[in-house]
Amino acid sequence: MIKDIKLAVLIDGDNIPSKYIKEMMEEITKYGTPTIKRIYGDWTKPHLNKWKNVLLENAINPIQQYGYTTGKNATDSAMIIDAMDILYSKNIDGFCLVSSDSDFTKLATRLRESGMQVIGIGEKKTPDPFIVACDKFIYLEILETFTEQQDGKPEVKKPSLDKITPKTIRLLKQSVSDAADDDGWAFLGDVGSLIIKKQPNFDARNFGFDKLTPLFKSLTQFEIEQRDQGNKRFKLIYVKNK
Known part of the structure; x- marks a missing residue:
């Protein structure tokens, strides 16, 4: 399944914790070259401050999207519109959609209908419709290998494993x-x-x-x-x- 293909990596900043960034980007390179790397969110909001600290070192381009209406996810709309623009540019071979939000189910389906490989990455709380709409879906929890202790030393973190049923x-x-x-x-x-x-x-x-x-x-x-x-x-x- 490993191919040298050009990938567009689109990250839902409102939905994905920044602590996964290192392992996530390493995982993505197993499936292709991330030629486009964008993250979407309202960067005036304090909950995205942790993402700001890791964007530059991972060459991820932040896309500003203001939440104009209460209760509506403007980030989703911006990411979907961008994905379709990238699709029609015909400069990439596949997409990596990083979110645990089922709102991207239709987008994943549409991209696959256009012949794109679609890799989904999200937490285990991701609803099944989005998972099955992707060619492959990877849980972020299995990528997180360590956390920082107070003394600065890495602590190996074992992910919660599924049972073989x-x-x-x-x-x-x-x-x-x-x-x-x-x-x-x-x-x-x-x-x-x-x-x-x-x-x-x-x-x-x-x-x-x-x-x-x-x-x-x-x-x-x-x-x-x-x-x-x-x-x-x-x-x-x-x-x-x-």
Whole structure:
């Protein structure tokens, strides 16, 4: 899934805490080059002060949007209009929408209809409609690896992990079956791509594993096989339902 594509990163400043910025930007580079980086909000408001401190070092362009009407989210409107302008400019290959707000569901759907790859990033409180409207959705909580202690030393922070439920096992087993050859073996890369298509917010890190391979190895319902690929150093991983 990793491609060298040009991404437009649009951040809902009213909705996303600044503490995630470092890990979030590092995660985005796994999927492409963030050529456009913008964050939206009313910068006259004190709740965005923490964002002001990290914008310059991450080369993120703040977009001012005044809240003209009480109860209406002007930030959402500005971000949606900007996204459509960027889409029609045809200078990028995909979008990264950073928000936990379901108001961007229609935008994600529209961008995908236009052939754009859409990566969503938000907190675990993000409603399902926005999650499933994206090609892939990443929870911010699994990216936060440390916080600063009072003495200035980093403290490793363990994210709240999801449990592997029977529903999770069914998703994995069905995906292996769908991608399998006549002998029942499936290339793990194909299985991973298929799982994301079925459930965009699926991530091995949600369950405490760095990659999909150790997740499958931890489960007794599957067989794992490593295969040589000619003269190349790395081996291909195949999985089979028991």
